[in-house]
Amino acid sequence: MNALLNCNRGVETAYGADQFTATLAQAYSNFFEHQTFVFPVPTGTAGNGLALGAVTPPYGTIFCHERAHIVTTEAGAPEFYSGGGRLTLLPGEHEKISVAVLENGLRRHGIGNVHHMAVSALSLTQATEAGVVYELDELEELSAIAHRAGMKVHLDGARLANAMVHLVATPAEITWKAGVDILTFGTTKNGTMNAEAVITFDAAIAKVLSYMHKRAGHLCSKMRYMSAQLLSYLEDDLWRRNALQANQNAAKIANILAQCPDVQLVHPVHINEVFAILPPRLLEALRGKGIQLKPWSFQHKGQGHRMVMSYCDSADQIQQFEQICREAPAFIESTA
Known part of the structure; x- marks a missing residue:
């Protein structure tokens, strides 16, 4: 918020020619330890669509997990931005793509067959929609397979x-050193208001993106408001402090739930998300105290709930949640 106020003074040149946007590339090049090209966008959907559209021709296909966000919740944005590309869906536990699954998918699809869509990109979600993280060696191996097949790797x-x-x-380790060519760098889930970024380490991809960025309507006239947020996000390791706090809050919630009878944690808790199947008595107790959890359907495991923790969740809120969980059986008996 301070960054927004500070950039809201005086007169600046429009369409990304302002002093804040001018420093983005260098700031992020330092951050990633590599020459970096940065294209601010207001949403993750715009970011994913542009990033994948820049590396996928109309006759190309994008390999991704069947539960990836680009499949389930982006209304065909990659297909739209690529001008007709397609998604090839792969299975995987905890919504991760394994090396074996990717290799099998490529064999079944066929490479270089003009009767099939060209294999153009591999899209990996880090962390996955299940809140589970790809290890660095997994990223490296998946990227190597994709590159050997002539694909670009999107994160x-x-x-x-x-x-x-x-x-x-x-x-650097989690992106270009692991073989990532282009990524959608999300920041709104970790503090910014309306600023995400498409980032590539490839000058040729950046040239394509420069035209697509404008044509898609994302070269904002007052770009400085987005750029100021993206710069502030890096200052004094704000990104790290926010993410660390959110992850720690999720770990606390997971530990609390693990001690409750009949609670099943569906996925490992790596980041700030907890996915669980909760008994009716606990859900009723939480609702009785005004806490509504988001329903979430798990393949082969039925109905559960998704809980996402923030860097600004207070210790008091977590303590209240713990107290409700501890008192849930007694609460239900008293209201029966």
Whole structure:
């Protein structure tokens, strides 16, 4: 918020020619330890669509997990931005793509067959929609397979900061050093208001993106308001502090739930998300105290709930949740 106020003074040149946007590339090049090209966008959907559209021709297909965000919740944005590309869906536990699954998928699809869509991109979500993180060696091996097949590697990094904190990895290690060509760098889930970024380390991809960015309507006239947020996000390791706090809050909630009878944690808790199947008595107790959890359907495991923790969840809120969980059986008996 301070960054927004500070950039709201005087007169600046429009369409990204302002002093704040001018420093983005250098700031993020320092952050990633590599020449970096940065294209601010207001949403993750815009970011994923542009990033994948820049590396996928109309006759190309994008390999991704069947439960990836680009499949389930982005209304065909990659297909739209690529002008007709397609998604090839792969299975995987905890919504991760394994090496074996990717290799099998490529064999079944066929490479270089003009009767099939060209294999153009591999999209990986870090962390996955199940809140589970790809280890660095997994990223490296998957990227190597994709590159040998002639594909570019895209990283949907909606929660990339949380993944970096979990892995104790540097921005370089989790992206270009692992073989990532282009990524959607999410920041709104970790503090910014309306600023995400498409980032590539490839000058040729950046040239394509420069035209697509404008044509898609994302070269904002007052770009400085987005750029100021993206710059502030890096200052004094704000991204790291926010992500670390959110991850720690989720770990506390997971530990509380693990001690409750009949609670099943569906996925490992790596970042700031907890997925669980809760008994009716606990749900009723939480609702009785005004806490509504988001229903979430798990394949082969039925109905459960998704809980996402923030860097600004207070110790009092977590303590209240713990107290309700401890008192849930007695609460239900008293209201029966």
